[in-house]
Amino acid sequence: MHELKKITENIYIFTPGENDRPIFGLIQGDSNSIIIDAGNSTFHTKLFLNSIKDIIINNTYAVLTHWHWDHIFGSSELPFPIISNIHTLRQINLIKNMKWDEKSIISREKNKLEFSFCSINMLREIEVPTSNTVRIPDIIFDESLVINLDNTRKAIMIYVGGDHSPDSTIVHLPSEKIVFLGDCISPAIDMKNIFYTKSRLIPLLSKLISLNADYYYESHSMEPILLSEIIFFKEYVLNLINKHGILYDNLNREHFPDKHQNKFINNILKCWDMFIEYN
Ligand SMILES: [Zn+2]
DSSP states (O other): OOOEEEOSSSEEEEOOBTTTBOOEEEEOOSSOEEEEOOOSSHHHHHHHHHHTTTSOOOSEEEEOSOOOHHHHTTGGGOOSOEEEEHHHHHHHHHHHTSOOSHHHHHHHHHTTSSOHHHHHHHHHHOSSOOGGGOOOOSEEESSEEEEEOSSSOEEEEEEOOOSSOTTOEEEEETTTTEEEEETTTSOEEOSSOEEEEHHHHHHHHHHHHHTTOSEEEETTOSSOEEHHHHHHHHHHHHHHHHHHTOOSSEEOGGGSOSOOSSHHHHHHHHHHHHHHHHO
């Protein structure tokens, strides 16, 4: 069951749920308001809209963190302009021309063109999968975009890329010291391997640390990540690279321990193992 949680005076989170439904974020402002992501189905997005029906929101925009199905398939339900970066727009244009009926999804999975974790959840979630539920974003940016929430507060959309989806955008709220991460901190998923790369992970973690936020909200978790946990993760990965003398860019699961006592690292390892199981 989803729950609308008030996390600050002006920020709400609609918690993640079954079938890989990610969170929605809602950031209220007197001048402009922001919604994070567009839901994984029209049903999911309707549930979210219903949960915020008594909350006053002005001039609302929805921001896409990346193009993956679970963040965009409910977008046709949103009565707001949609913002994305140029890379997300390109990906959405590609997938909008693909077929999302059951037969097409299963056939792509058989041909190793669709990750089975996604196709299983897609088939459970979407009654009539169709690309018509995907909207082309209305406002496009390259590197970053600032929206004034009111006279003193702003939301900064920053293109960060990363291993999980190279088009990833984060949303930084400097006054609240909060960052919405989307899935950018997760590993890359391709049909052969689930991995991080040194060249993408370390700059991404450095960028997140430089924002000096208190709480970082990942799309598929209830609890935020703390700045100290991201700093610890970066140091841990750098030590691992030194220890193993890893020459190539890829950081594979074998480079990491089975478990780690640090809660955040352990969650990453569990998520990594779950993806491997499905691969
Ligand atoms: Zn994703």
